């Protein structure tokens with residue numbers, strides 16, 4: 001893969017993303033080969049909505065979880081059929097709910113009383129019954145934080161006591177298939193999953209009994225982590241075995257997962273040329289052509305993507321603070337050990353950027369170019385998008 005990336009950097013002179021879709025294809029086939037018929041994996045589109053990625057998922061029979069009209073349109077354009085679409089997200093206006101019903105999205109996750117009322121009305125006005133899951137947000141003892149909220153109170157769904165006040169028989173146009181609960185992201189430790197899922201499942205089973213829901217589906221969301229540092233990775237096999245144990249213990253019919261990071265993170269790279277190298281007040285600094293305008297995650301969660309140079313040099317390494325081009329100290333891509341003889345004009349290669357990379361970034365600040373996106377697909381190199389200058393979007 002390094003050879004392909006080396007060749008691409010010789011042909012390009014600006015930052016770009018590279019996705020190994022053949023690697024993604026093998027990963028998806030491996031997941032499929034393990035899956036129990038009553039454990040279903042959806043792809044959380046927000047991790048990376050690139051059309052070619054969605055196509056590979058579709059070819060492998062994976063459905064997609066969308067969280068906006070843009071994601072819905074993108075998934076449809078990539079060929080996903082209504083039965084292969086579900087929708088989550090706290091911001092569902094009546095207009096958006098109608099669009100989802102136009103698109104015949106198979107299951108809509110309800111996250112508020114207004115969503116419940118609005119969707120019931122939209123479905124009723126069409127004389128239809130819409131499949132839904134109710135999103136539950138649990139209270140946790142821990143004070144741990146997570147981008148999904150963890151133990152904090154967030155807009156994602158409603159608490160157990162909030163749902164208990166709802167009389168579901170008032171919503172005749174909704175078919176409640178079950179519950180949805182997801183609060184913890186990027187978990188690498190199986191025993192942590194065991195604790196989180198056991199608590200989640202037992203509370204959801206009790207709530208379903210209270211609400212008299214015949215729980216056909218429990219959606220546990222995403223959260224399977226990838227390791228951005230050195231060390232072991234979570235395997236799908238071990239996660240799946242844990243799910244089967246819990247499924248049996250709690251007599252669950254179907255378990256759903258919506259996997260973003262675990263599906264695509266490992267299959268994306270981000271390449272950027274080095275613009276400057278300098279010593280500043282005793283520190284080695286590097287300034288790169290692209291930064292958090294292309295990969296914002298390091299600034300958002302204070303965790304760098306793994307980084308190396310493309311050279312196979314055996315030169316001793318030293319630590320460089322790597323900064324992007326924006327006029328804010330937030331544009332920091334991490335401290336990285338790189339060969340001492342790295343020069344201006346060399347490329348930096350950031351790995352594991354397939355998830356929460358480009359579309360989670362802040363591309364407009366300072367009017368730099370948007371990066372190109374290039375894929376390896378069935379052995380061929382495909383340019384999904386060339387880089388785009390600010391003249392095309394500034395008014």
Ligand SMILES: Cc1ncc(COP(=O)(O)O)c(C=O)c1O
Nearest residue numbers: 044088221222223258259260261
């Ligand atoms: C509702 C929902 N499902 C799934 C995911 C994907 O999570 P992950 O990337 O941890 O698999 C997210 C991420 O924010 C989410 O909000």
